[in-house]
Each structure stands twice: as structure tokens, then as C-alpha cells.
Amino acid sequence: MNQELSYKEIKLIALDMDGTLLNENNEVSEENRKAIKAAEAKGVKVILSTGRSYPRCSEYAKALELSSYLITVNGGEIFDSSGKLIERTSVNTDLVQWMWDLSQKHKTHYWAVSSDQVYRANMPENIHDSEWIKFGFDIDDDAVREEILQELRNDGTLEISNSSPTNIEVNALGVNKAVAIEKVCSFMGLTMENVMACGDSLNDIAMIKEAGIGVAMGNAQKTVKDTADWVTATNREDGVAKAIHKWVLDVK
Numbered sequence: 001m002n003q004e005l006s007y008k009e010i011k012l013i014a015l016d017m018d019g020t021l022l023n024e025n026n027e028v029s030e031e032n033r034k035a036i037k038a039a040e041a042k043g044v045k046v047i048l049s050t051g052r053s054y055p056r057c058s059e060y061a062k063a064l065e066l067s068s069y070l071i072t073v074n075g076g077e078i079f080d081s082s083g084k085l086i087e088r089t090s091v092n093t094d095l096v097q098w099m100w101d102l103s104q105k106h107k108t109h110y111w112a113v114s115s116d117q118v119y120r121a122n123m124p125e126n127i128h129d130s131e132w133i134k135f136g137f138d139i140d141d142d143a144v145r146e147e148i149l150q151e152l153r154n155d156g157t158l159e160i161s162n163s164s165p166t167n168i169e170v171n172a173l174g175v176n177k178a179v180a181i182e183k184v185c186s187f188m189g190l191t192m193e194n195v196m197a198c199g200d201s202l203n204d205i206a207m208i209k210e211a212g213i214g215v216a217m218g219n220a221q222k223t224v225k226d227t228a229d230w231v232t233a234t235n236r237e238d239g240v241a242k243a244i245h246k247w248v249l250d251v252k
Contacts, residue, residue, distance in 0.1 A: 008212040010248050011190050013039055014071070014181050016199035017050040017057060018163060020217050021240050028060065035241035036064055039248050047071060047184065049177045051134070051163045051203050053113050054079060069187070073113050074161065074171050074203050075180035076133035087183065088115065088133065091172045095158065096132045099170060102148055109138040137168040161203035165221060169203055178206035196247050198232070198240055200224060215243045 013036075015021045021028060036046050046064070049071040050057050058079075061070050069086070070079040078086040096112065100123055103110040112119045115131040124130055139145040149168060152160050159171040177197075185191055197204070197211035200220040208214030208228050216228035217239045225231050230246075233239035 007247070007251055008193060010196045010213065011044055011194040012068075012181075012185065012188065012196075013044060013046045013244065013248065014049040014177070014195055014197040014207055014211065015046065015240060016177075016201070016204050017048055017052060017060065019200035019219060019235050020198050020204070021048070021060075021235070023236050028064065029238050029241070031238035031241040033064065035238075035244040035249065036066075039244050040065070040067065042249065044248055045188065047181075049075075049181060049197070049199075049207060051169060053077075053118050053133075054083075056118070058083060069184045071177060071180045071184065073133045074159075074169060075175050075177045076113070076171050078180055078183060086187075088131075089172050089175045090115070091132045091135065091170070092157075093128045093130070093132060095155070096135055097127045099135045099137075099152075100127065102151065103137055106139075106144050106148060108144065108148070111136045111138075133171070135170045137170075138164075138166055139168070140166055161201070161205070163201045163203050176206040177204060178210040181207055182210070196243065198243055200235070213247050215247075 039046055045068040046066055047068050048057055048061055051074045052072060054072050057072060067081050077088045080086055113134040137148060152158055157173050159173050159175050161169050163169055181195060182192060192210050193212040195211040196213040197207040198215040199208055200217040205224055205227050214228045216225040216231045218234035232243040
């Protein structure tokens with residue numbers, strides 16, 4: 001963590017959702033809501049940058065009256081403020097088939113995000129008929145998780161992260177939240193130096209590292225805290241609001 005971080009002109013705030021913006025009840029606290037509204041009123045754009053699919057996050061963006069882009073599925077998709085798809089990067093169907101086979105072999109929980117649906121308890125009869133954006137494993141057994149992680153790393157063509165200590169999230173190589181935010185910055189005439197990014201898990205590390213100010217939540221995984229410029233309060237303690245006040249609203 002950088003103890004000598006200087007203030008920067010923040011024009012874009014990128015927020016992870018689960019474990020960051022949302023509390024354990026999947027709610028945006030009143031303090032977080034007020035801080036986001038104040039930032040937007042100041043002319044600072046706020047975007048959600050999440051591992052969730054569009055249907056599972058778009059209502060939050062609407063409720064918060066966000067007026068900019070929406071990054072979903074760890075950067076696999078970018079939407080504009082009207083809900084129009086700007087970009088999508090898919091995972092090779094052969095790899096999705098292989099990962100699903102791995103989940104069956106090790107009897108793990110899994111989920112898979114296609115261009116039109118999220119699958120959790122079943123997969124379509126022919127995996128090759130769908131366009132896939134992400135595959136995820138949820139594994140309580142540390143040894144099994146490590147074994148699957150090693151197999152995924154050995155493949156060498158996948159972007160591997162997580163959104164909790166027990167899961168593994170897989171996108172196409174080169175797809176992450178930082179790359180997606182850089183693209184949004186290019187649309188808006190900004191650079192990553194103008195970005196404050198907040199997150200708690202491995203799928204947030206890239207954007208936290210590349211942002212002008214990278215903020216880890218108080219409940220973040222240790223690696224994320226070690227990467228961040230600054231650590232805020234937890235997602236139960238309005239950590240997002242505290243970060244927005246420190247680096248955007250209350251800057252002298």
C-alpha cells in the first residue's frame with residue numbers, strides 16, 4: 001500500500017459490486033448512495049465494474065441514476081447508459097466444455113454466463129450452440145480448488161481470478177476490469193490517472209493496480225489490500241462512501 005499517495009484529479013469512479021458497493025444483503029447503503037449522487041453532481045462519472053451479468057446489475061445502475069457506462073462479467077461486456085452493448089469478448093466454446101467437464105469430474109459447484117443467460121444447475125444440451133463470456137467454479141475444498149487452478153493455469157489461454165476466496169472465475173485471456181475501464185476512458189477522453197477504482201477480490205486487482213487511485217475494501221482479500229494505494233472501511237461500514245469523500249468530495 002502506498003503511504004505517500006498524492007491527490008489526483010478523479011473524473012471517473014469504478015465500483016465493484018459484491019463485497020464492495022453492496023452489503024451482505026445485496027443493498028446499497030444510504031451513505032454510499034448519497035456519496036455517489038454527490039460525486040455525479042460534481043461532474044464525476046460513476047460506473048459499476050462487476051463480475052455480474054447485465055441482468056443482475058443493470059437495475060442497480062438505474063436505481064443509482066448512473067449516467068455512464070456499465071462494465072459486466074469482469075470486463076467481458078461493456079454497455080452504454082442506454083443499455084446498448086458496446087463490446088463483448090467471448091470464451092472459446094471448447095474451453096467452456098472442458099471447464100464444465102472439469103467441474104463434473106471434481107463434483108464442484110459451477111456457473112456459466114452466456115450472451116443471454118446464466119447457468120447454475122444445468123448446462124444446455126449442446127454447449128457449442130451458445131456464446132460464452134465467463135465460467136466459474138465454487139469449491140470449498142482447498143486441495144480440489146488448487147488442483148483445478150493448476151489445470152486452468154497450465155492451459156495458458158485464460159484470464160483467471162475470483163470474486164470470493166472459494167471461487168474461481170475464468171474469462172478469455174486479456175479480459176479484465178482494467179482493460180474495460182481503459183476502453184471506457186478512451187470513450188470519455190480520460191486516462192487511468194483520472195480513475196478511482198474500489199474492490200475486494202482478485203477480479204478487482206487489475207483495475208486497482210492501473211487506476212490513479214486504487215482502493216481496497218476493509219473486507220478485501222489480503223492480496224488486494226497489498227496491491228491497493230489505500231484501504232477504506234468494509235462494505236458493511238460504507239467503505240465506498242468513505243473513499244469517495246476522501247479522494248473526490250472532500251479534497252481541499
